[in-house]
Amino acid sequence: MAITTDGHSQVPSRTRHHRRVKNELTETPHPVWARSMVDSLRPDWTSVLESKIFTETVSGPFPEDAWRRIVLDFFCVVEAFPKYMGVYLAKTTFGQIPGDHLARDWLIGNIRTEALHAQWYADWAAALGIGFEELVSHRPCPEVGALYDYLWSVCYRGSLAEAFGAVNYAIEGTTGEWTRLILPAFRERYGEDDASALRWLVEHAEYDDAHPREAFELIKLTVRDEAEQAKVESAVRRSLELFRRAFDASYENRAITVNIP
Structure with a gap:
């Protein structure tokens, strides 16, 4: 907390506070179990x-x-992302458990960031010829639905560390990498000037890669014992398995007609 020139304490702004929280999550050497x-x-x-x-x-x-x-198919997962995080925000105790005070502040700041992503995703969909009503009313294929349901389940039933692993580390981490792989093709497809079509991809490929690194630090801070370490690994693996299956199934459904307005 800052001190003003007249000696009174001053609560830092939300922006400065969030920046301080992120600074506290600078990557540290991994313990043996994490490696x-x-x-x-x-x-x-x-x-x-x-x-x-x-x-x-x-x-x-x-x-x-x-x-x-x-x-x-994947709009349901993107739209739910800040909601997932809200569920395990409720598991924090403001300092009663080691690491959860920092976890609480990180989640609050990143939920605000995630709030914009659904609209950017809708802009990406529009560039692909998908109308807004079609996007928000679409029923995903069963495999994407399974991923969507699993993430809800681990957020409700898992520990704080399991949720960070399955949602922020696994999904955000791989998304940062696959968006970097495909971004050049989309830039060629749309051109550099179509900012709205590319914003969701650019944010994840170029600016959001800190989130999974920070989430991994939060896993290390909030995991309690060896038994929970094993549960975190299992949660991350299941999330990755379902993510791959969902992409494959949705790809196989590519021949199904999409209504273009």
């Missing part, structure tokens, strides 16, 4: 990045119909 977890999960992580939709987008030709289907 082991990262190594164990590498095949599952890589599997997401090797989904057919990403390899085809990179190699060409540009799979427009597949992206229309995928953007439609």
Whole structure:
């Protein structure tokens, strides 16, 4: 808390407070269990990045119909992201458990950030010819629905560390990497000047990569014992498995007609 020139305390602004919180989550050396977890999960992580939709987008030709289907199917997960985080925000205790005071402040700040992402995603959908009503009323394929439901489940039933792992580390972490893979193809498709069409992709590819790193620090701060370490690894692996299956299934549904207004 800052002190003014007249000696009174001054509560920092939300922006400065959030910046301080993020500074406290600078990457630290991983303990043995965390290094082991990262190594164990590498095949599952890589599997997401090797989904057919990403390899085809990179190699060409540009799979427009597949992206229309995928953007439609995954809107439910994007729209729910700040809601997921709100569920495990409620698990924090403002300091009764080590690490959860910092976790609370990080979640509050990032929920505000995530609030804009659904609208940016809708702009991306519009550039692909998907109308707003179609986007928000679409029923996803069962595999995307399974991912959506699992994330709700782990947020409600899992620990704070499990939720950080399954949602912020697994989903945001791989999304930062696959958006970097495909962004050049989308820039070529839309041109650099179509900012609204690219904003969601650019934010995740170029500016949002700190979130999964910070989430991993929060896992390390909030995990309680060896049993919970194993549960975190299991939650991350399941999230990655379902993410890959969801992309594959949505890609296979690419031939299903998408209504273009």
